[in-house]
Amino acid sequence: MTPLSKKACWFLFAVLACTLLTLSVSPWSPIVIATLFVFFVILLNGMDTLNNIFFFSIPLSFELSLPGLGEMMFPSELIALVIFCFTAVNLMAYRKLWRTNDYHPVSGALLVLWCALCYATYESNLPFVSIKSFLIFTLYLTTFYLQWFVYRKDAALKIKHAIWYYFAGLVIVCLFTTIKHASIGFDRQMAMRVPPPFFSDHTIYGTCMAFFIPMLYYWIKTSSSLFIKSFYIAVLALFGIAIFTTYSRAVWMSLIVILGVYYLLQLRIPIKKLTTGLIAFLLLVLVFQEPVVEFLSQNRSDSKSRRAEVSDQLKSVGNISTDISNLERINRWKSALSMFGSKPLSGHGPGTYQFNFIPFQRPEDKTPISVSRASDHFSQGIGGTAHSQYLLYAAESGLFAIIAFAVCILLTVREAFNLYYESTDEKEKLYIKALLGGYITFVFHSFFNNFLDIDKSASLFFIFNAGIILLAIEKKRAILLTKTTHSNGN
Numbered sequence: 001m002t003p004l005s006k007k008a009c010w011f012l013f014a015v016l017a018c019t020l021l022t023l024s025v026s027p028w029s030p031i032v033i034a035t036l037f038v039f040f041v042i043l044l045n046g047m048d049t050l051n052n053i054f055f056f057s058i059p060l061s062f063e064l065s066l067p068g069l070g071e072m073m074f075p076s077e078l079i080a081l082v083i084f085c086f087t088a089v090n091l092m093a094y095r096k097l098w099r100t101n102d103y104h105p106v107s108g109a110l111l112v113l114w115c116a117l118c119y120a121t122y123e124s125n126l127p128f129v130s131i132k133s134f135l136i137f138t139l140y141l142t143t144f145y146l147q148w149f150v151y152r153k154d155a156a157l158k159i160k161h162a163i164w165y166y167f168a169g170l171v172i173v174c175l176f177t178t179i180k181h182a183s184i185g186f187d188r189q190m191a192m193r194v195p196p197p198f199f200s201d202h203t204i205y206g207t208c209m210a211f212f213i214p215m216l217y218y219w220i221k222t223s224s225s226l227f228i229k230s231f232y233i234a235v236l237a238l239f240g241i242a243i244f245t246t247y248s249r250a251v252w253m254s255l256i257v258i259l260g261v262y263y264l265l266q267l268r269i270p271i272k273k274l275t276t277g278l279i280a281f282l283l284l285v286l287v288f289q290e291p292v293v294e295f296l297s298q299n300r301s302d303s304k305s306r307r308a309e310v311s312d313q314l315k316s317v318g319n320i321s322t323d324i325s326n327l328e329r330i331n332r333w334k335s336a337l338s339m340f341g342s343k344p345l346s347g348h349g350p351g352t353y354q355f356n357f358i359p360f361q362r363p364e365d366k367t368p369i370s371v372s373r374a375s376d377h378f379s380q381g382i383g384g385t386a387h388s389q390y391l392l393y394a395a396e397s398g399l400f401a402i403i404a405f406a407v408c409i410l411l412t413v414r415e416a417f418n419l420y421y422e423s424t425d426e427k428e429k430l431y432i433k434a435l436l437g438g439y440i441t442f443v444f445h446s447f448f449n450n451f452l453d454i455d456k457s458a459s460l461f462f463i464f465n466a467g468i469i470l471l472a473i474e475k476k477r478a479i480l481l482t483k484t485t486h487s488n489g490n
Contacts, residue, residue: 047086047151048158054079054143055162058459059169059208062197076455080143087147104469106415107149109408114141116401117350124349125356133351136453144462148470156474159467166459167212171235173198174209174242186245204457206251207445209239211460213255214437218430250448254441261440262433271417275410324367329387329448331365332357336391340398347398351453354384357395389446409443412465415472422475432471439464 057076064074072078117134124130148155181187181194192202199205216236223229243251264274338360339348348356358371366372371384386392394402416436423429442451442461451457 047083048161050079050083051147051158052161052165054083055459055463056165056169058166058456059173059198061455063200073455077139080139080455083143083147084139087142087150090150091142091146104473106408106411106465106469107146109404109411110141110145113401113404113408114138116404117397120347120349120397120401123343123346124352126349126352129351129355130349133349133453137350140452140455140458140462144459145466148463148466156467156470159463159470162463163215163467166463167215170208170212171238174238177205178238178242178245181242181245188245188247191245191247199456200454202246203248203250203449204451204454206243206246206248207254207442207449207451207457208460209243210251210254210441210445211438211464212239213243213441214258214434218434221430222427250445251441254444257444258437258440261436265417265420265433265436268421271414274417275414324369327365328367328369331361331367331370332385332387333391334362334365335360336386336388336395338362339395340391343398345398345400347394347396347401350396353386353392353396357384357386385450387449389450389452392450408465412439412468413443416468419468419471419475432468435464435467435471439468 054076057079061073061076063071065071114137117137121127121130121134148159151158177194177198181190184190184194195202195205199208213236216232216239219232220229220236223232243255335357336353339353339357342348342360361370386395390402390405393405413436416432416439420429420432420436423432438460442457442464445451452461
């Protein structure tokens with residue numbers, strides 16, 4: 001894009017300054033100023049610069065209350081709306097996703113998921129709640145995943161830039177939060193209160209940092225400058241401290257799972273055998289669920305005990321007898337399954353679990369922290385999650401949504417394994433492992449929490465997904481080009 005003349009730049013600067021002066025007393029002034037700034041960036045430097053600013057802003061964004069409209073994450077959701085408009089217009093105009101060279105089954109699975117959510121919204125018993133949830137998913141799917149397939153030129157490199165800019169913003173947040181937590185002695189009881197205003201919860205904060213542990217290893221191994229390498233090592237230590245002091249068991253476990261996945265990569269086991277083994281394991285657990293439940297019932301480690309050490313907290317993951325947190329999570333899972341059983345095809349509607357699950361709780365499953373009625377505080381959306389992305393999709397959006405989501409994950413992991421096995425470049429293999437490792441942390445964490453309705457985590461899930469799929473598309477395109485060249489040569 002051709003830069004503006006100096007006269008035009010000064011004119012835009014004058015408009016921005018006047019807006020600052022005239023709207024400084026209005027609650028809408030941040031929106032107006034940010035909007036002008038966004039278009040100022042587009043006119044000067046194009047969409048690439050805006051994308052970098054966008055991903056840098058995501059971890060730094062905070063909740064802003066707007067008169068008559070509720071809350072929004074500012075400025076990330078405002079910029080996302082601009083990128084969505086540009087991407088949607090280009091997508092409809094050029095239909096690039098439907099071209100053979102740009103299509104991938106994962107994109108198809110995500111579009112099926114989108115259609116399933118659309119149908120669930122139509123059938124929802126709370127249409128306004130579901131419409132809002134559906135629009136947010138559409139916004140995230142477009143800005144975090146589809147846009148890379150529309151602007152295909154150097155898309156893989158642009159994804160690397162976007163990941164790095166998000167990381168840069170997250171470093172600032174992590175440094176601020178860690179200093180804040182250190183000032184109170186890294187108190188475990190205060191872990192959930194230090195991430196605001198940037199992150200609403202310590203688990204989502206830890207989840208986003210876990211994405212970057214494999215990526216930091218990749219940057220450390222591939223950095224040529226000693227200074228840059230030292231910087232990444234220092235950040236790895238900072239993230240390590242921050243993740244440990246979130247005291248989030250699911251985040252800790254997700255990092256342990258990465259080591260298991262990397263071990264499987266080294267064994268070079270075909271993905272079909274891995275899939276068969278996983279299915280066989282799940283079937284065995286299902287068949288022998290009574291002995292498994294009996295074994296887990298003997299666990300008495302409590303994560304909430306003030307004297308609980310790290311080993312106790314990790315052991316408490318399997319405590320289904322006395323750990324209130326685990327028991328309540330099981331209650332939410334059973335409620336989600338009951339909701340799915342009542343409306344298996346359409347679900348109850350995106351975003352409606354928090355309002356619908358209360359009557360689906362069984363008395364014997366309730367705990368002292370269970371919600372029994374929708375109070376005013378609860379009706380605002382606080383305290384009603386399913387604690388599982390998979391079960392949430394089943395309860396809210398039905399069978400087709402959960403199948404599409406599972407297929408998306410399985411195909412993405414398969415592509416990452418195949419890319420790693422086929423690559424002969426060590427640097428590329430490290431990058432593939434970094435993308436897969438970050439992606440796996442979220443896939444595992446999704447069994448215990450649901451974070452795809454939050455831009456801070458949804459952005460990382462979709463962009464790591466897109467990074468793997470674009471590498472696969474480029475690899476297949478290179479193979480086809482080589483075959484075509486050889487055929488023409490003969």
